[in-house]
Amino acid sequence: MNNSEVAQVFEDIADLLEIKGEQIYRVLAYRRGAEALKNLGRDINTVWKEGELEEIPGVGKAIAGKIDELLGTRKLEFYEKLKKEIPLGLLEMLKVSDVGPKKAARFWKELGITSIKALEAAAKRGELRDLPGMGARSEARILESIQSLRRRQTGRLSIGVALPIAEQLLAELRKHPAVKAAEAAGSLRRMRESVGDLDLLVSTDKPEPVMQSFVKLPIISRVRSQGPTKTSVELVDGLRVQVWTHPSARFGTALQYATGSKEHNVRLREIALDQGLSLSDQAFKRDDGSEITCAQEAEVYERLGLPWIAPELREDRGEIQAALDGTLPELIELADLKAELHSHSTWSDGANSIEQMVKAARAEGHRLLAITDHSKSLGVANGLTVERLRKQRKEIAALRKRLPKGFVLLHGSEVEILADGRLDYPDVVLAELDLVIASLHTSLRQSREKVTARLLAAIANPHVDIIAHPTGRLIGEREGADLDMDRVLEAAARSGVILEINSNPQRLDLNDVHARRAIELGIPLAINTDAHHPDHLAFRNYGVGVARRAWATAEQVVNCWRPKRLRDWLASRG
């Protein structure tokens, strides 16, 4: 079982216990345990074998024992018993908005409902309204929520889709004369790879008219709740949007609060409590009821004796301790990127000529571009034979003469790692290239052993400089290869190969957790867009988001190096 499978078991246990009416803090402990496993960055099986389960923060004796049982026997007695007690269909029902553990339990116990379908049927027959605490309106609301759940069955939305929508909504909000500022918060501001909903924050002294004009936007299909300080709507494609309003004097606490993560905020509140302060989205409150408001987010941290912590770090992954110790990293910024090391042209499956890609890269402010078209075996992408590769080299050499001084154009290749682990070009050909990227596109469904061995073979080849999008995942479409990432990272650290964070929002591969582990191991990272079109060069902000979430500094990302240093480094490899 992998980390997320084990985490899922504990999430289910938390939900089941909550439906059972267990003490909420016991429930939260299981949720925190599940979260810790997802953020681990190491294979849980390795940690288990090394007997270090209890060293994971949030995992104590009880949960460690359950992980041990789960990994040892592939079963968990406690979980099986719970499942016998409470039908699993109730967990599905929790996904319906306005149905929480209390109502789910009630529907089940009083009406025998154990699925969303049965819930819908009962609501249509008007059977829900007679339950205590329910009424005709609640019943109608649940019916609406079931339909809305079906509309957005896709689950979380890629940041590549969500960010442009958020920008559009913010632009609309800012048009209102009473709006002083409008910002995105939540997981979008933290640059998570996908977001469940959008959280928008508005600074205004006249909230009602702002909310009233907001809910009239044509992109909005349903208003779930509307108040002067908080409004919740659904867009036509099912995406949920929360808008909060605050007077500008309270915008700092509000932005901090709405940015989260929940776990990060819990930690901050603990620190506040130690200082005799209670922290909310409104203000710090002293015991005597007096308030300290913050217009700026940095003031919130300052009051707690902390430096400002970048949103991308706010996941309760050790950032608060680092802030206390003064060891927060100086995170990489978009402007630090000076090079694009992974791009395609019409020679393979790119949309534009090399010259056009160079022009676009210069317009983006880059000082170096590597053209890395596909190798011959990737037929669907018009991969280059050795002969065409050499022809391309001549074109690039000719083009270089016309380039402005100081701009560097490299000839590279994105070489297929074949199903048997060999590379698509022989070593003599690889040696001719300025830059060799190796990547997997095919046979991703091989066994863990096999697919890991392929990647290890590529890493061991001294001509290979970068491993691109290591797992090959396409978010929401295709699972990545079942890699033994611990071994891949160890091998990369030994060989000195660069690992790529692919910035295409569909990929974001390495992900944040593995990228952080890579940094811990001293592996240099690349942030590349894999551009097949000039517009794709702008994807790098997503890659920077992943790198920042991985605590990366500019020094650890080779695209930030001066062109000369980068070329010297490449030349020093095979």
Place this chain on the structure above:
DNA sequence: GCCGTTTTCGGCCCGACTGTTTTCAGTCG
């Protein structure tokens, strides 16, 4: 269930909105 330079027991974050209620429970973020 987890955790501890104030604690091995007693805490564990806070508030808006809705719909059902005569003061609050449930849900959500």
